[in-house]
Amino acid sequence: MATYRRLLGYAARHPWWALAGLFGMVFDAAVAAVFVRLIQPMLDTLFIERNPQTIFWMPLLIVGLFLIRGVATFLADYGLARIGRNVVETLRGEVFSRYLLLPTRHYDHEPSGQMISRLTYTVEQVAHASTNAIKVMVLDSLTVIGMIAVMLYFSARLTLLLFVMAPLIALVAWAVGRRYRRISGKIQRSVGSVTGVVDEAVSGQRVVKVYQGQAAERERFNEINERNRKLNLKIAATNAMSTSVVQVVAACALALVIFFATRPSMITTMSPGAFMSLITAMLTMLPSLKRLTSVQAMMQRGVAAAADLFHIIDMPGETDTGSHEATHCRGELELREVVLHYPGQARAALDGVSLHCAPGTVTALVGRSGSGKSSLASLIPRFYEPDSGSILLDGVPLQEWTLRSLRSQIAWVGQQVVLFNDSIAHNIAFGGLAGATEQQIEAAADAANAMEFIRQLPEGLASQTGEGGTLLSGGQRQRIAIARALLKNAPLLILDEATSALDTESERLIQDALGRLLQNRTVLVIAHRLSTIEHADQIVVMDAGRIVERGTHRELLALDGHYAALHRVQFSEDVAASPASA
Ligand SMILES: Nc1ncnc2c1ncn2[C@@H]1O[C@H](COP(=O)(O)OP(=O)(O)O)[C@@H](O)[C@H]1O
Ligand SMILES: [Mg+2]
Structure with missing residues (x-):
């Protein structure tokens, strides 16, 4: 419930679009009700009485009504979509920012596939809930209310028959909701696994090839893929089942209405047009009722997804409670x-x-x-x-x-070199070093013995490194990482097997450069x-x-x-x- 309120809070940041959407939905439902109400005069006055005035006005009225409805539908759909997309953008931004602050331990434990699919799949689930579900809840409820009003207008007694359906439909809604809740969390995780396996197979493609892991990878993937299909089919089955049940229940109610409407006591009081209006109102209500039975479930799916996002957003980042600062430490x-x-x-x-x-x-x-x-x-x-x-x-x-x-x-060169899919210059002058001049970058690259190969690249420092530096050799990557560390010019330098991929000659050259540079540095x-x-x-x-x-x-x-x-x-x-x- 708290999650739900918090999610609404995100939507409430766009009050004008919410208002426009609400306005649109109210008019949408109202026009539908008015139209159904007009069926009675259409039949009775147009076809039975052949009243010339009605014959003139009716087509104009219909065009007018649907012009209004057109604007209303647009406002409702666009307004809600606008809120939904904004919520997605905000949530994505917040989760991603949180990722950047999470302690290293978190990365050790949560598979990267889950972390990626949270931003792609889970966030979309939330958007779905915050737009479609709200639309169903508001628009379809209003439609049902409008249709009931039309029915009440024609015959209160027959309308009461509708309430025979109510408990049955409530039962369906409850059953659907329970099933959804159980399945949607599993679907979310299975999408994460799909992402994870693809990620591994793609980044490890060379190992997969040489060790002929294709079959094993395919099997691993098929398993997850199939699991995902089964889970989604369960949802589809639940949906389809609820549609049929609602339909049968409604047909029974309709039969009852026809049965009572044609009793001798009633048939004299009701015109064919009124009866047609009543029946149309019932039929128009059906799809709305059907959607309303699964809306709670849809909402729950979204809320479960939102809960997962909020869990990450609320995670404590790295502890940063200290207050000591220094521009340049001594390095003890x-x-x-x-x-x-x-x-x-x-x-x-x-x-x-x-x-x-x-x-x-x-x-x-x-x-x-x-x-x-x-x-x-x-x-x-x-x-x-x-x-x-x-x-x-x-x-x-x-x-x-x-x-x-x-x-x-601290300047740090780790055991695994990390390069970003960008130019060499931007990889050397990364993050806080972005203000470095070209000369400074070149000097650092020189000291890291990297300029020698960079000069031979067609675009020099502007050459792209490829994703993770795939366009460079291991030794070249290491030299760029060393250049990055040297450019930082920090009082503490940590080199974790930073030259392991270099030949003895290059390593010695770097050692010499380092020897010169490393004075006054720990x-x-x-x-x-x-x-x-x-x-x-x-x-x-x-x-x-x-x-x-x-x-x-x-x-x-x-x-x-x-x-x-x-x-x-x-x-x-x-x-x-x-x-x-x-
Ligand atoms: N992120 C981690 N989570 C759990 N265990 C780890 C992690 N990193 C290293 N270890 C374990 O800690 C031990 C020391 O590893 P490490 O410091 O990387 O060794 P070295 O750098 O000397 O080769 C190893 O037994 C390794 O399995
Ligand atoms: Mg190590």
Whole structure:
């Protein structure tokens, strides 16, 4: 009920169109009633009496009436559509804005198909409810009332017979509503699954091809597709059933009306025209009655959809309660006994990690995959909140910073490069960097060793990257992401395997550039290739969520522990690989 009122609130933001629509519906129904009422004089006066005045006026009256009805219908349909489309636009905007603010954990759990179909399908359901259902409720109710008025005018006694139908029709409406409620939520989810499977099959098309996943994908899709069809057919069956039942019930009522109207006591008091008017009123009422039986269900479908949207709109965004701000921090980073436990995961991803990064130093994180390096890095921009322990930047706990200010201190190149379907220049100068000049962009691209390939593209910096950067090679994408980070020129730089897709030569070039650029900056670098981090101020070796060793390259080699072992393995690989690559 609260959802319903809230949804009406959205529609109420367009009072003039609501008024126009209401006005239109009132006139629409009124004209229909007047017309049905006119059937009596049409028959009795035109055909039986052959009254010349009526013969002259009747056609004009009919054209006039339907001119009014034309305007009324337009106002009703357009007014409601206008409200419906506006509500869709507003809701879509609100849900999308909320998506942008949701914590990373939400994205881990809700399938992207559901998130997309919420904006495409669910929102349309709401529009349907807020226009069609309201139209049925108002226009068809008014039509029924108008027709009952016409019937009452001719014969109160016969009209009473109608009320025999009432309880039966109410029963149908109730049954339909109950069924709808059960099915519509399922349909909504099945549409989400359809979207999700398509999304995966399309973005993973190469894997599908090489591993011959076509059959499996098709089967997965068919299953969902069929489920969707079955659910929709259930709705259709419910609808069709209610139509037939209402029709049969109405026919019985009609039979009763005819039966009583033709009794000797009645037949003398009623003209053929009056009887025809009465019957037409009943028949005109039928489709409206039929729609009214399912309107509650239609409404419920919309309300259920709206509830889902409101649930997202009301979700708390990332916690941002801090008030500390700084334009340029010193870059002193400290972790104290940090524990991070992902929900549903057996063991903690970070298990009591303490780390100090002095301003302007480079800290390298190394360790086996799954040891928690990326998890550690993702705590700094507060993608996740630690379960216990604290993280301080410049001595201020991260939660006390405003998210905006905290993130403006950080440049970040993640393990998976994210490029937007736009030009290279816009990808480098993304978001808050949009004001950068062409020279600045070029300098950043140069430092990231990216200008070299960008120059060879036909449109240079203006070249498109394709969706997700598909038009570029992995290494090229990484260099653009690095250029983006360099352009940001932030006091904290996080590189999570940022150069993993580059050849040793490019990587070394970038290292050199970085070496020059990274002065006065605190850097957290996660590297796979140990040769790139030998000069780091401190190297931290992680294993199973804990720090097992720390020190400089020399110290760790001398220690002859994990790091030395990793180093030996990689060194022998390099030696083995170098003659081949030379
Ligand atoms: N978003 C997530 N949700 C749940 N578990 C995760 C998530 N990200 C990583 N993990 C788990 O946390 C552990 C550490 O992962 P990660 O920090 O990515 O390791 P690394 O970067 O060192 O390879 C792994 O066991 C992984 O399965
Ligand atoms: Mg990682």
